Amino acid sequence: MSSRERYLPSMTAVQIAALPDKASAPVIVTTGAIEQHGYHLPVAVDSLMGQVWIERITEALPDNVPCYIAPPITIGKSNEHVGFPGTLMISKETLRMQLFVIARQVSAWGFKQLVVLNTHGGNTSVLIYTLREIEAAYGLKTTFLKHGVKLEPELSAQEDAYGFHAGELETSWLLAVAPQWVKMERAVCEYPARLSDPGELRPEAAPATFAWASHDVSASGVMGDATAATAEKGERWISQMVAGYVARITELAAPKSNP
Template sequence: MFTRYEGKAWEERFLPRLTSKQVKELPKDDALVILPVGAVEQHGPHLPVMTDTLIGEATLTAALEKLEAAAQVWLLPPVSYGKSNEHLGLPGTISLSAATLQGIILDIADSLHRSGFERLLLFNTHGGNVDLLNMVSREIRIRNGMTVFYLSPSSLGGAEGLIDAEELEYGIHGGDYETSLVLSIKPNWVQQQHAVREIPQMSGYDFLTMEGKVRFAWHMSDISTSGIAGDATVATADKGRIIMDCVTDTLAKALTELCTFKLRGGV
């Protein structure tokens, strides 16, 4: 079970745990700083509103356990609130505006740059943040020359063969994937007796999709009455553990690669 502030991620790689002198003396040529960005928002009647931020913290905690000791990877406290205005009006949702979230990330990046860091990973676990983080990554690059990466752990796979094709396509919020993960991370935070199945009615379209091909703007109430998009009723902790293990294996390897990547002109 995930416990915050325990393990190598927090004892050995949590940047704010260091003194100012220690931060100054860190080797920075191959250093990567990770900024987790999540959300506090409704996830239906069965999952905590902390779901996205919780998944991000737990994933990084497990992945950093798998890193080689020599890797210069440093973790920042998460930005726990995201751009969640698509869920406003549903209880428990706390949203930042796009301008506020962008400003926070830009200020953090500027501060890291002043401390001598040149690589930043925006580690995102909320779909509503994706477009903004793509944009702000380039803004940071132009603004102070840092090399900026962004990824969502769901893009690293791990659910193939465990979750059916319909759910992988349309289960984008509080469905099998997220519920299985939270069951494996903090089972006592899940009220599985209230889990529901509600799949957005998109299967009749050839081009319109929720997150690919031709996209459309939506508020949660446009696609769901329960606050869920997916099938939470089939989620299990076993599936969550398998997904987490696969994702964190891949993520640990990816972080090592990011530490040595350098942008030079026409790359």
């Protein structure tokens, strides 16, 4: 079944009212960002990937697994990328309220489950506490979706720890799905820290972390090794992650998870 057949805004009010499987069907909302991704990737990467996941997941999901798609939240909390052209951002309060208003209506229409598929790390902390509030306010079962699979080929330990923005992973994804938008000749390798660095204070993956902004830790805006990216790795990783997402959604949609 295509994503359009599961996309709630493509339905009429009458169709939404008549959907027979609202008690078990998770409603997925993607949360992304429009923000700088170095010299080589478009600013839409995170929001674009949200739509890629939805397309690939709905293609792979068996037709008899109920699941619907809410309109995406495309601008995220990206204040860590301020100062680079192309970055848009909303506040944590606006992000929280956007999710809240979608949840309120999804609940009012009769659905019982809301699932967030997030593609921007800067949104994560807000989304997690907001999902808990939504669960308490509307009785919706809420899930922060994770693919839960081990990627093959594995990222290096250095990339795994410090390749968290516009690096090997995201660049490979884009090479696989939208190569015309990738300027590989401008790709760089720039890490905000090295595993071998002395001391315990680093931006991420350390005993002590600090609230970094991109311009403090990266001149290019890249945090990772974009030069290691290939379309082949991207396609393989996307397939592995889609399989993980599909398994999780199938589990969520099963009647036993909705007592």
